[in-house]
Amino acid sequence: MSRGDIGVYGLGVMGSALALNLAEQGFDVAVSNREVGWIADFVAEAGPLAARLHPHSEMSDFVAGLKTPRVILFMIPSGVPMDDMIRAVTPLLEAGDTIIDGGNANFHDTRRRAAALATQGLHFVGMGVSGGETGARHGPSMMVGGTAQSWTQLEPMLRAIAARYEGDPCVAHLGPDGAGHFVKTVHNGIEYADMQMIAEAYGLMRFGMGMSASDIGAQFEAWNKGPLRSYLVEITGALLKYEAAGAPFVDHIRDAAGQKGTGRWTVIEALHMGQSASLIEAAIGARSWSSEKALRERLAAQYGGARGAVAVGLAQIEQALMAGRILAYAQGFRILRQAAQDYDWPLDFARIAQIWRAGCIIRSALLDDIAEAFEASGRGGQLLEAEVIADRLQGALPGLRAVAAAALGAGHPAPALNNAVSFFDSLRIASGTANIIQAQRDFFGRHGFERLDQGGQHHGPWWD
Numbered sequence: 001m002s003r004g005d006i007g008v009y010g011l012g013v014m015g016s017a018l019a020l021n022l023a024e025q026g027f028d029v030a031v032s033n034r035e036v037g038w039i040a041d042f043v044a045e046a047g048p049l050a051a052r053l054h055p056h057s058e059m060s061d062f063v064a065g066l067k068t069p070r071v072i073l074f075m076i077p078s079g080v081p082m083d084d085m086i087r088a089v090t091p092l093l094e095a096g097d098t099i100i101d102g103g104n105a106n107f108h109d110t111r112r113r114a115a116a117l118a119t120q121g122l123h124f125v126g127m128g129v130s131g132g133e134t135g136a137r138h139g140p141s142m143m144v145g146g147t148a149q150s151w152t153q154l155e156p157m158l159r160a161i162a163a164r165y166e167g168d169p170c171v172a173h174l175g176p177d178g179a180g181h182f183v184k185t186v187h188n189g190i191e192y193a194d195m196q197m198i199a200e201a202y203g204l205m206r207f208g209m210g211m212s213a214s215d216i217g218a219q220f221e222a223w224n225k226g227p228l229r230s231y232l233v234e235i236t237g238a239l240l241k242y243e244a245a246g247a248p249f250v251d252h253i254r255d256a257a258g259q260k261g262t263g264r265w266t267v268i269e270a271l272h273m274g275q276s277a278s279l280i281e282a283a284i285g286a287r288s289w290s291s292e293k294a295l296r297e298r299l300a301a302q303y304g305g306a307r308g309a310v311a312v313g314l315a316q317i318e319q320a321l322m323a324g325r326i327l328a329y330a331q332g333f334r335i336l337r338q339a340a341q342d343y344d345w346p347l348d349f350a351r352i353a354q355i356w357r358a359g360c361i362i363r364s365a366l367l368d369d370i371a372e373a374f375e376a377s378g379r380g381g382q383l384l385e386a387e388v389i390a391d392r393l394q395g396a397l398p399g400l401r402a403v404a405a406a407a408l409g410a411g412h413p414a415p416a417l418n419n420a421v422s423f424f425d426s427l428r429i430a431s432g433t434a435n436i437i438q439a440q441r442d443f444f445g446r447h448g449f450e451r452l453d454q455g456g457q458h459h460g461p462w463w464d
């Protein structure tokens, strides 16, 4: 009997949470999983929602159990497993059916798959899903890329399960093929930068100002009631308060950060497009260096690992985090703007900011201002030029400068905060030093340059 409104394949953490969310919203959900043993357990643990979950262990039954045109959401590891899955499922599908990849896929793969499946009349949707397990279960933020036709079919279901910000579902159709996965990639890049700056602020308070972990936690909780309000500040406040064996719990965690690659893709794509995501790169570099723990231990012994006292106030650290956050978003949206041009995507930056306001990991009070800024300026706007953002940034910059300078002076690593200052200073000066770069290029390689006072290309007197 074909009764599934949607099929969810892949009952890991995110897949099972999304399936339960869909069932709770009244949709009939066919479910399946590669390890078939999981399927019955999952349904058995679903309580009253089990009535809306229809388990299948064979792919052919799973597909046959869906209403047509079919919609299948795959929540499986990205990369080769997704290509294998497409090969396995497409012979069972018909023109008009939709396959959704809800994983953190590389948008180039999504574009390739969408183009290949379009030749068979199939829709391939790349959907970025943010919010972790809790988000997926009770309301994620979803960034959708795909055909208009597939969106028409998906929209009611996705709006029903999305997080809501003052009633507005945090889901949007952002463009064709890879647009949704690209926006999710940039989301993750901003996530990395914000996390890193919070960690840097923690480091200054703990090792430069002598605050205890729980006092720092209380400080983050206090900041979370003000302009810095955000999920990442909130959870940092919460996690710093845990203790174990008479010590802050965080002191038991090895200081070597992991990463799965999406932040890195943001930087790679930015560079490909002639842009820079330097703040995000700083965060990735910091994670990479952190994982070289043995080398750090040797170098600390060789050079001395001491960090000095920093003479800054907590209000300045709050400002530094605010300014850094604004500048990280500014970089993220500049990358989105370039991608919209290069890939001819109709990205609506105000809408992107709006759907990040609830459900996702980078949700923050600042996104309200960012949405307002882009509503006023439209697609061509630069975040840093928007009045509402400029006011905030001007107010927070003195704190950012003071904190970055204090960190440098006292030997505290703050690569993201330091980078934020340099990014801003590079953009805010009307006359920079790139004339020297141009002169050097011409001097050694006759590359030519433009003059301020004349048109055309020129060479320097060193070639006369």
Ligand code: 6PG
Binding pocket: 104, 129, 130, 131, 132, 188, 191, 258, 259, 260, 261, 262, 263, 360, 361
């Ligand atoms: C989200 C997150 C999520 C991501 C994790 C882990 O939006 O819910 O971005 O998709 O997978 O944050 O990322 P890393 O392992 O790379 O830190």
